Amino acid sequence: MSYLPQILFALALILGVGYFTRNVKKLIRNIKLGQDKDVSDNKGERWKNMAMIALGQSKMVKRPIAGFLHVIVYVGFVIINIEVLEIIIDGLFGTHRIFSSMGSLYGILIGSFEILAVLVLVAVIVFWLRRNVIKLKRFLSAEMKGWPKNDGNIILYFEVVLMCLFLTMNATDLQFQAMDSGNVISQFIAPWFEGFSENTLHLIERTAWWLHILGILVFLNYLYFSKHLHILLAFPNTYYGKLTPKGQFSNLESVTNEVKLMMDPNADPFAVPEATDTAEVPAKFGASDVQDLSWVQLLNAYTCTECGRCTSSCPANMTGKKLSPRKIMMDTRDRLEEVGKNIDANGGEFKDDGKQLLGDYITNEELWACTTCNACVEACPVSIDPLSIILEMRRYLVMEQSAAPMELNNMMSNIENNGAPWPYNQMDRLNWVNE
Structure with a gap:
């Protein structure tokens, strides 16, 4: 019976880590449903971006109040959970504060952790007030009703409970x-328990210890179902982020080569090009469902923090249009999850469910409201690119369904017939000079 606590701890650890590993495998499977995309270039710049944006929080602090509070929570939560290593060792081997042999250094470390824990509590309370009392506008959008709103609060409650248990x-x-040092904050909490017997204090300490580690394991597995998955995915997402200029459009190589052939005065328009002369024509132009997007775009969807900085910066949204870049990413993630569940339910194979991202989740009106200004891309603190998904779905509407707005169709017809977007014959283009 003396080994029962260690056995129970080992079982909890195996179950918690095992379920987390299962969810990670499912996550990777879903992301790999996307189209292949080569992002092996400029590794030095990619590592720099990851260090500056994900680790250094450089884009987060552009909004000073929220940024500073987020840094406190981020740094505090990561550093405090270094103590998890000690808890795991103690739990598996039946020891108690095994690192206390470090002496005064241990006291300094735990004292620092306690100060950070209090700062995290303060920051989390402010975040809760911003969401539920002050009610910032970007947290009140239509896509933030129901689960997204509850999820944001649940994670705050998680953090409060874990810090209080610590x-x-x-x-x-x-x-x-x-100990002579280390109980910087807890020394002021200890008097609350005066009058308790030593056995009762031990029971409270053990209960808090167990709830703390079990809470961390539950939190770890909750991440998959939460917007806070970005805690893990922000690092790969910033590494694989777009490096080309924000306004640069990705051309289809097959279409580019065909246009070049049309513009070549020496080319035979009736000649069949050799296979090496042109890129393979894709099965579908653009994207109508998540499988048509690249795996990087699907990684973007899972990384979305739902902070709303993209939507609050979007000029289309500011003027009352239906477009919300945050909703684009949330819809993509929701559809991807639906596809993943479909695959799980059908033995690893996707069965057509009669739905797709375009139409069932994202409307044409939302897509055409976008001005392609890249404000959403610039605002995102973890290098998510909602615009790339919008453009791929627009490409599908134009090239597969000829479903562009009338104004755009008129412009493209004028370019084809007149060599300019205006409805004037080329011979009349300079008539304004005579006026």
């Missing part, structure tokens, strides 16, 4: 309180 665990640990 401080309670320290405050009721008689061995820790007997």
Whole structure:
């Protein structure tokens, strides 16, 4: 019976990590449903972007208040959970604060963790007030009703509980309180438990210890179902982020080669080009469903933090249009999850469910409201590119369904017939000079 706590701890650890691994495999499977995209270029610049944006939070702090609070939560939560290593060792081997042999250094570390825990609590409370009392406009959009709103609050409650358990665990640990340093914050909490017997304090300390580690395992597995998956995916997403100029449009090589052939005065328009002379024509132009997007775009969808910076910066959204870049990413993720569940339910094969991203999730009106200004791309703190998805779906509408708005069809017809977007014959183009 003396080994029962270690056995229970090992089982909890195996179940928690095992379920997390299962979800990670499913996540990778879903992302790989996207089209192949080569992002092996400029590795130095990619590593730099990941270090600056994901690790250094350089884009997050462009909004100082939210950015500063986020940095506190991010740094505090990561550093405090370094203590998880000690908890795991103690849990598996039946030891107690095994790193306390480090002496005063251990006290300094845990003292620093306690200060960070209090700062995290303050930041989380401010975040909760911004969402639920102040009610910032970007958290009140239509796509933020129901689960997205609840998810944002649930994660805040998680963080409050974990930080309180951490401080309670320290405050009721008689061995820790007997140390000369380290109990910077918990020394002020310890008096709350005066009058309790030593056995009762030990029971409280053990209960907080167990709930803390179990809470972390639950939190770890909750990430897959939450917008906070960006805690893990922000790093690869910023690494694989777009490096070309934001306004640069990706041309289809097959179409580019065909246009070049048409413009070549020496080319035989009736000659059949050799296979090496032109790119293979894709099965579909643009994207109508998630499988038509690249795996990088699907990674973008899973990384979305739902912070709303993209939507609050979007000029189309500001003027009352239906377009919300945040909703584009949320819809893409929701559809991808639906496709993944379809595959799971059908033995690893996707069965046509009569739905697609275009139409069932994202409307034509949303797509054509976009001005392609890249404000959403610039605003995103983790290098997500909603515009690339919008453009791929527009490409599908134009090239596969000829479903462009009348104004755009008129412009393209004028370019084809008159060599300019205006409805004037080329011979009359300079008539304004005579006036």
